[in-house]
Each structure stands twice: as structure tokens, then as C-alpha cells.
Amino acid sequence: MFLFRSQFQQGSISLAGAILIILPLAVLCGWWADIVVFKSVLDGFPEMKPAGAGGFFLVGLALVLSGYGHHTKRFRWLPAVSGCIIAIGGIAVLAAYTFQISSPIDTALIPNLDPASTHSRVSPVSAINFIFLGAAIILARSRGFGHLCGVLATFVITTAYASLLGHLYSANTFYGLSGINGMPLHTAFLFMVAAVALLSENREFPLVELLASDSLGGASARRLVPVVIVLPTLIGWLRLTGEERGLYDTGFGGAAAILVQMCLLLMVGLIFSARVHRSDMNRRQAEAELADKEMRYRELFDYSQGLICVHDLEGRLSTVNRATLHLLGYSQDEMIGRNLREFVAAPVRPEFDAYLREVTHEGLANGLLELESKDGKRVVLRYYNVLAAEEGKEPYVLGHAQNVTELLEAQKKLNELSLTDELTGLYNRRGFVTMAEHQLKLERHSGTARGLSLMFADMDGLKAINDTYGHEAGSYAIKTLGRLISSVVRNADLVARWGGDEFVILSVGAHGENAQLVVDRILERIDEHNAESPEPYLIGCSIGLAAIEDDRPLDELIAQADKAMYAEKRRRKIAAGDISDPPQSFVRPWTEHSPRY
Numbered sequence: 001m002f003l004f005r006s007q008f009q010q011g012s013i014s015l016a017g018a019i020l021i022i023l024p025l026a027v028l029c030g031w032w033a034d035i036v037v038f039k040s041v042l043d044g045f046p047e048m049k050p051a052g053a054g055g056f057f058l059v060g061l062a063l064v065l066s067g068y069g070h071h072t073k074r075f076r077w078l079p080a081v082s083g084c085i086i087a088i089g090g091i092a093v094l095a096a097y098t099f100q101i102s103s104p105i106d107t108a109l110i111p112n113l114d115p116a117s118t119h120s121r122v123s124p125v126s127a128i129n130f131i132f133l134g135a136a137i138i139l140a141r142s143r144g145f146g147h148l149c150g151v152l153a154t155f156v157i158t159t160a161y162a163s164l165l166g167h168l169y170s171a172n173t174f175y176g177l178s179g180i181n182g183m184p185l186h187t188a189f190l191f192m193v194a195a196v197a198l199l200s201e202n203r204e205f206p207l208v209e210l211l212a213s214d215s216l217g218g219a220s221a222r223r224l225v226p227v228v229i230v231l232p233t234l235i236g237w238l239r240l241t242g243e244e245r246g247l248y249d250t251g252f253g254g255a256a257a258i259l260v261q262m263c264l265l266l267m268v269g270l271i272f273s274a275r276v277h278r279s280d281m282n283r284r285q286a287e288a289e290l291a292d293k294e295m296r297y298r299e300l301f302d303y304s305q306g307l308i309c310v311h312d313l314e315g316r317l318s319t320v321n322r323a324t325l326h327l328l329g330y331s332q333d334e335m336i337g338r339n340l341r342e343f344v345a346a347p348v349r350p351e352f353d354a355y356l357r358e359v360t361h362e363g364l365a366n367g368l369l370e371l372e373s374k375d376g377k378r379v380v381l382r383y384y385n386v387l388a389a390e391e392g393k394e395p396y397v398l399g400h401a402q403n404v405t406e407l408l409e410a411q412k413k414l415n416e417l418s419l420t421d422e423l424t425g426l427y428n429r430r431g432f433v434t435m436a437e438h439q440l441k442l443e444r445h446s447g448t449a450r451g452l453s454l455m456f457a458d459m460d461g462l463k464a465i466n467d468t469y470g471h472e473a474g475s476y477a478i479k480t481l482g483r484l485i486s487s488v489v490r491n492a493d494l495v496a497r498w499g500g501d502e503f504v505i506l507s508v509g510a511h512g513e514n515a516q517l518v519v520d521r522i523l524e525r526i527d528e529h530n531a532e533s534p535e536p537y538l539i540g541c542s543i544g545l546a547a548i549e550d551d552r553p554l555d556e557l558i559a560q561a562d563k564a565m566y567a568e569k570r571r572r573k574i575a576a577g578d579i580s581d582p583p584q585s586f587v588r589p590w591t592e593h594s595p596r597y
Helices: 002-033 036-040 050-068 078-099 104-108 124-139 146-168 185-201 206-211 216-244 250-303 322-328 346-362 405-419 429-443 462-469 471-488 513-532 554-576
Strands: 307-311 317-320 364-372 378-388 396-403 452-460 494-499 502-508 540-547
Touching: 002 036, 002 050, 002 185, 050 078, 050 124, 050 185, 078 124, 124 146, 124 185, 146 185, 146 206, 146 216, 185 206, 206 216, 216 250, 307 322, 346 364, 346 378, 378 405, 405 429, 429 452, 429 494, 429 502, 429 554, 452 471, 452 513, 452 554, 462 471, 471 494, 471 502, 471 513, 502 513, 513 540, 540 554
Parallel strands: none
Antiparallel strands: 307 317, 307 396, 364 378, 378 396, 452 502, 452 540, 494 502
């Protein structure tokens, strides 16, 4: 819409410039060829002087160049030069009238004119108008002088229209010093064309701003101004014409003119009053609907379970909803005006700064943000924020988020459950395979190889414990063995309950003899526990060892360690001389002090 108006405005200025160039050239041709109609339009009316035609030519040239100046900088200084020449010419004409001297401007275009005769000069009012037009052209491109330019153009329109009224009503005083040296009809017309063109280019002037507005006032002004100008003029001319032709006397003409003018103005006033009334009713209805929508929006905003806020590009909060206040434990006064960064957990504040950069440059951002409530609780939000921009306002960020703290904690617990054995708290089979595969990839990378050993442990005598003391005691024994193994290995080692009474250990940095030392320490720790434990049974296990020296897959390595474990179990049975199944050597004699399960 704005582009269309701009193009229409430039087109109007170019059209006015063309009129102001072509018509003065026709007048000059009339002087050179002595064509009366070109000089005065109607016989007996004042003639447009050659100097006046030349002045209008410069005005038209300035307007045309002004239109081209919108597209290129090469012509921007030429309108101002034309304006200076026009204003200087007007001043020279006034000086010639004041000091009764001849001016070269009078005869510059038509040499055969008498320079001593004032009949060859433009009228003083026209000279003043040229001065004002020249000044308006100069000021049109200057910032801060829009009002003065509009005042000068308005004065030119007023004097030109007064001249037209003078011709219409035969009032010589309105258009010049005499019938010969007055302002001609086409001179007044061209002054109005030039002044209107300058006003249309000047949007700083209040009158132009009103007429160009899309508001009801602008629409009314565009309709009323022509009516107010044309209607009294036409009625007055009809009254004067009727009196001159004897159709009615002065009293009747005056009364009839007032009556007609009153009726027409009343009709126009009622029509526009009705339009204003309808517009006002529509406005009130729209305001009521807007208020209703705003109330629903406010309710949605306040009572939404989602967290909604508005902040500027620096993070300063301007609006928060009740859900946000309730979640963080702050009051509205404690949050509004403060920077959202102040509520972000300290470790993730650099992430918040990155979020601000992203939403500013990309227009939207989404992700997780950790806040701290007033009582220090950790709150994690999943946000989806967008950058909003309104005309005439600073851009702002509209934020919407959901509290996902409990969801993330549940996911974490679920993930832990999927990787952790519930009884011992160690990795389960899935967790061990996941972590061990990752460790094997690191080990097989030449830059991170540290040596790995895989151990497979099987608990001895679990069946005897279950048969004698029950499965609850057996579960406790399995848990105890897992704790004993974990107490010996390092934090970097992986320990998992493989299933039932089987455990698997991936020792990092232990290879060859070092791996056997780890096995020995585990067995020693079990012996120490048995010596101190009040339990009615002994803890024991057999451990098989597999060195990781090639690129075999994990399942083959576990099978190798499992085979080594069974070999170790048979060796220990043979060495102990206990071939019973289950081996009774792991069950202590019952005492009254033995714990019950």
C-alpha cells in the first residue's frame, strides 16, 4: 500500500511538472506569434507575462527533477538551484516596482517589450508567490522545514484562489493593480498546481498529513474540503449572475444564497454525521469485541498451565503469567523488570546468553533451560520462544515453556533402571554391554589404549544357602558379593551382575599379572569378610580371567572368561576335596544367634 502511494505521489508530481512546463511554453509561443488566446485565455483578461511563463517553466523543471531525485543522486541539487533562481527573479520584480526601475527579466524572453512599462511585468502578488514558491522548493528537501514549506505553499494557494474569485466576481483588487497588470487566469491555475504538488510531497505538514490519512478524519476531510471550497464559490457566482441579469434584487439574492447554502451545508453535515455515527458504533462494537478477546486472552495467559513470559532482547521481563510465578515461588513485583538471566542456574548462564543470540538472529529458539526457584529448587523448562516485532515498537521475545523437571527425572530413573541391576545396584547385562562396547572402542584406538582384562565370577554355594536359609538369604549373599567385588576394583572399572549369581568385571589398565592381582585382591577381600561376618554362611566365588589382546567381539571374550571360570571352579573343588552338589562347606553350623531372613 505504501509503495503504491509513493508511486502515485511521484506520478502526480511529474504530471504537475509537465503541466508547468508545457503551458508556459505555449504562452511564450503566444507572445512570439502574437496569439491572444495563449497569452490571456479570454479576451479582455490579463495576460501572462513572459517573465511569469519563464518562472513557471523553472518551477515545472524543479518538480520534474525532484521526481527523478528519488531514484538518483545526480539531480538532487538541481531543484534547489531552480528554486533560488525563481526566488531571486521574484525579488527583482518587487525591487523594480518599489524603485520604479526597469528589470532585464521583463524583456529577457521577449526583447520587443517596453522595459519602462509596468504592463510588461508580472503583478506584485505573482512576484511574491514566485518568491514563496522558490523558497518552498528549496525547503522541500530540507529536514525540519516541512511546516514552513507547507505554510508557504498554502499562502500561494490562497492568493491564487483569491485571484480566481476576483476574476469570477469582477473584483480587480483580488487579482492585481489593474486589469492589465493583474494575475491572469492561467497564472492562478499554475500557481495552484505548483503549490498543490509541493504540498503533496510534504507529509510533515499537518493539513497534508490529515488529508493523506486512512482515518475517518482523513476520509471526511478529503470529502468536506472540496465541498467547502466549491459550494460557496458556485452559490456566490450564481447570486451575482442573477442580480446582473435582473432576475432578482440584491435582498432576494442574498437571502436565497444563504438559504441554499444553509440547506446544502446542513445536508452535507447530516451525511457526514451519519457516517461518523456508523463509524463510531462500529468502533464501539469492535472495542467491545477486542475487550472480550483481550479478557479471554488474559484468562488463557493467566490460567495456562504452561509458563508464558515476554522479555526484551536483553532478557528483561515485562510480563509473566501466574503459572510461572507459582512454579518459581516469586511474586509479580519480584520478577517484572528483572532480567530472566538472574533466575537461570549459575552453571548454565552461558547457555542462556547463547539462547539470546539465537532468538535475536534466527527469530526463534527452542531447547532446555534450567532455572532456580526462590527456595533454591532446580526447575528444568523445555521452551519454544519466538521473536515478535510490531511497527513503531521495539522487538520483544514471546516465550512459552513447559515444566519437564519431573519428566526428565523419570526418564533418568527409567534409563538407570534399564541399565542397572535392582538387587545389587551394579550394571545389569544391558548396561555392561553398552559401557563395555564403548570402552573396547576406546581401547582399540591407538591413542587411548591402556590395557583391558575381562573377569567372569560365579558365586560358590548359593544353592546350599538358598536350601538352608531361604532365597532371601541367597539374595542378600548375592548383594554382599557384588559389594565386595566393587570395593576392590577401581572407579574406572566396570562391574555388572551378569545374571543369577554371575558377575562380570572389565578392568581398565590391568593386564597380565596386574589382572591376576585384581583377582587375588577380590578373593582376599572375600576371606576378610567371611572372617568378620556374623552370617551363618560363607561367601565364595570362582573367577575366570580373559586377557583382551585382539579385536574379538565382546561375547567371545565373555565366553572365554566364563570357560576359565568353570576351570577355576573345578580346580578349587578338587583342591578342597569337596565334590558334593551343593558344596556343604559354605554353610556354617546353626546357632541361636544366626540372623533370620
